[in-house]
Amino acid sequence: MAPVKVGIIGLGATGPALGPGAWAVAAHLASFVPSPHYEIVAVCNSSVESAQRSIDFHKLPSTVKAYGNPEDIANDPNVDLVVVSIIVTNHHKVAKPAVLANKQVFVEWPLGANTAEAEELTKLAKEANLKTIVGSQFRIDPALIKFKELIDSGAIGKVTSTQVQYSPFFGPPGTWMADAAYYLDFKSGGNEFHIAFGHFFDSFLYVLGDFATIKATFSQQYPIMKLVNTKTGEIVDPAFPKTAPDHMFVQGVLESGAIASVNYNRPGELVGKTLRWTISGTEGEIELTVNGALQMGHSEREIRIKTGEDKEARVVDWQVSMPAHVEGVQFPGQNTARLFEAYAHGDKSVPDFEDGLRLHRLLDRIAKDAGYA
Amino acid sequence: MAPVKVGIIGLGATGPALGPGAWAVAAHLASFVPSPHYEIVAVCNSSVESAQRSIDFHKLPSTVKAYGNPEDIANDPNVDLVVVSIIVTNHHKVAKPAVLANKQVFVEWPLGANTAEAEELTKLAKEANLKTIVGSQFRIDPALIKFKELIDSGAIGKVTSTQVQYSPFFGPPGTWMADAAYYLDFKSGGNEFHIAFGHFFDSFLYVLGDFATIKATFSQQYPIMKLVNTKTGEIVDPAFPKTAPDHMFVQGVLESGAIASVNYNRPGELVGKTLRWTISGTEGEIELTVNGALQMGHSEREIRIKTGEDKEARVVDWQVSMPAHVEGVQFPGQNTARLFEAYAHGDKSVPDFEDGLRLHRLLDRIAKDAGYA
Known part of the structure; x- marks a missing residue:
């Protein structure tokens, strides 16, 4: 099959990293360049010059087109798939032209800065019967897939309860990057709740389904943050007020009838693992633990199971071998590479806009009960 | 100092075990007989004959008095401390005469079958300035004491959050003892919520204080129970309807400002420990784990801590040496022996009726939010 022709929106002229522009380098460029299933044919940034700078910086072929606005890349007939990898605040505005041009569209999670934006994109894509992807890549993690397989196969019988303790480490909990202050704003839709906790909840919905009843308690243990310049380490603002919660405890009964507790906290130090999902x-x-960043797919993971036949809990092997062009992708792009590999093979487990919208709606219910709506 | 003269209500003519009558043998008789601080001087059962049978069975001195009703033992001027160790349904009725007679009074947890009963006993005891004890013996567990000391000393700084996963094992979760069917009845006040979860919550209140806000979700994963005759193993009732919850997930913000999640579940099998309290x-x-029965004080316990000075979490020693008459007490009486030893030394950490009432009130708030009030 001919490779999917990709146009990337938001590719920085920079090395791979986690920040704006650099994420597309680390995850998307790293996934597409070695893959036989994809071919990068266009780059779009805030100006044609900026896009051309990225094309040159990354030594992409001279045939790759440079665009300066989302309409132009959307209307390039040579582009099959538009990849939107920019700040969430602009997802809707930048993805909508690609949807209207009937492209295949990838948007990073969160799909929209709010549910209304996600609803419109999903509705338009559905009406046009488009293939879409949301960048909730933990769902494609091989350990998570194995975890779900075990549950679905009835390895532990009927599910009665589930408990999650998620304690991500992004540096000291009272400090944040000055150039990503939107992350401290609840209304931005791109904060600790919507992004970090949201990524986990996508996998939760995938494995266990939705909540029938839901209650939530949020807390700000660090309402006043230190903002630092990530390049110099200098404190830019010693007392920046945060509106997003940093602790979010959720509970309820699932549609399946099982009872659930999903807690997100930010300890100063961690005795156990980053994620413990029982x-x-x-x-x-059955228990899945992840030690390190959750969704990118490089961290230490372990699945342990105990059934009536086991004297002790036993470790379950979840490793699968992937083609070299996927295996070769480095941190933090591993699960993004797996996501696009699965998409190329028509794998139905790849999250689409409808999955993203469902997740937005769940997060809204949670925030509402916590008094954050 | 002269030993405290004890009258026990509810001492069976039986060996030590966990059931009615047998608990007083396993915990109280085992604690008082070897202790230089106590002397058993009276036993009260439902009849004088039954009490005398217990005195004879346990080879207590012939001077020990046999009583057939709680008024008579309460009015024996030779009794200093009345120990009430019977089914919770009768706690109030049986303890009240001892309170009215101005005795020292011990009542097993739960103090009352409901909060009104606990309130009356507490009010009367307070008005008469009585010394009282509630049998929430996990509070006196040496590992728990060390855990609290570390928190109080600021070893982990200001407490920001706490998470508890408590998964007790009482045999298969869908089966119960026919002679303790009251345990399946929410209204009895002596069920899985009030007894098993209540014992844990006493220690929670002791270590971290009360809840400012509280939410709870309860669930019955096993609404229909098999009742078995514990002596023959025979199924007495294959489909007994249960009204008590078997899964109870609680969350809220503490008066201290920390956020809390306390979950009780009944897994078919357990990958981790019975209790994990972070x-x-x-x-x-800091994390306390207990593997096995929680409050009795014999189970494997471990405390691990990680601060900025530790590269890895380290194990904290919590063992303390106790006098031989305490150390010698066997399962399940260990923490009961420690409780009475502490009481004999005037230790203020021994839970009294006011602590019991506070716990009743917390459980009421939890049940109310869960729709079980």
Whole structure:
């Protein structure tokens, strides 16, 4: 099959990293360049010059087109798939032209800065029967896939309860990057709740389904943040007021009837693992732990199971071998590479806009009960 | 000092065990007989004959008095301390005469079958300035005491969050003892919520204080129970309807400002430990695990802490040496022996009726939010 022709929106002229522009380098460029299933044919930034600078910086072929606005890349007939990898505030505005041009569209999670934006994109894409992807890449993590397989196969019987303790480490909990202050703003839609906790909840919905009833308690343990210049380490603002919560405890009964507790906290130090997700059933129990960043797909992961047949909990192998062009992708792009590999093979487990919208709606219910709506 | 003269209500003519009558043998008789601080001087059962049978069975001195009703033992001027160790349904009725007779009074947890009963006993005891004890013996567990000391000393800085996963094992979660069917009845006040979860919450209140806001979700994963005859193993009732919850997830913000999640579940099998209690702070994190029955004081316990000075979490020693008459007490009486030893030394950490009432009130708030009030 001919490779999918990709246009990337938001590719920085920079090395791979986690910040704006650099994420597309680390995850998308790293995934597409070695893959036989994709070919980068266009780059769009805030100006044609900026896009051309990225094309040159990354030594992309001279045939790659440079665009300065989302309409132009959307209307390039040579582009099959538009990849939107920019700040969430602009997702809707930048993705909509690609949807209207009937492209395949990838948008990073969160799909919209709010649910209304996600609804419009999803509705338009559905009406045009478009293939879409949301960048909730933890869902494609091989350990998570194995975890779900075990649950679905009835390895622990009927699921009765689940408990999640998620304690990500982004540096000291009272300090944040000055150039990403939107992350401290609840209304931005791109904060600790919508991004970090949201990524986890996508996998939760995928493995266990939605909540029938839901309650939530949020807390700000660090309402006043130190903002630092990430390049110089200098404190730019010693007392920046945060409106987003940094602790979010969620509980409820799932549509399946199981009871659930999903907690997000920011300890100063961590005795255990970054993520401990336990699923208990009538016939056994299974636990997934991740130590390190959750969704990117490089961290230490372990699945342990205990059923009536096991004297002790036993470790389950979840490793799968992938083609070299996927295996070769480095941190933090591993699960993005797996996501696009699965998409190229028509794998139905790849999250689409409808999954993203469902997640937006769940987060809204959670925030509402916590008094943050 | 002269030993405290004890009258026990509810001492069975039986060996030590966990059931009615047998608990007083396993915990109270085992604690008082070897202790230089106590002397058993009276036993009260439902009849004088039954009490005398217990005195004879346990080879207590012939001077020990046998009583057939709680008024008579309460009015024996030779009794200093009345120990009430019977089914919770009768706690109020049986303890009240001892309170009215101005005795020292011990009542097993739960103090009352409901909060009104606990309120009356507490009010009467307070008005008469009585010394009282509630049998929430996990509070006196040496590992718990060390855990609290570390928190109070600021070892992890300011407490920001706490998470508890409590998964007790009482046999298969869908089966229960026919002679303790009251345990399946929410209204009895002596069920899985009030007894098992209540014992844990006493220690929670002791270590971290009360909740400012509270939310709770309860669930019955096993609404229909098999009742078995514990002596024959025979199924007495294959489909007994349960009204008590078997899964209870609680969350809220504490008066201290920290956020809390306390979950009780009944997995078919357990990958981890019976109890995992994590307390996170601005400067570190500490975790207490218990593997096996919680409050009795014999189970495997471990405390691990990580602060900025530790490269890895380290294990904290919590063992303390106790006098031989305490150390010698066997399962399940260990923490009961420690409780009475502490009481004999005037230790203020021994839970009294006011602590019991506070716990009743917390459980009421939890049940109310869960729709079980």
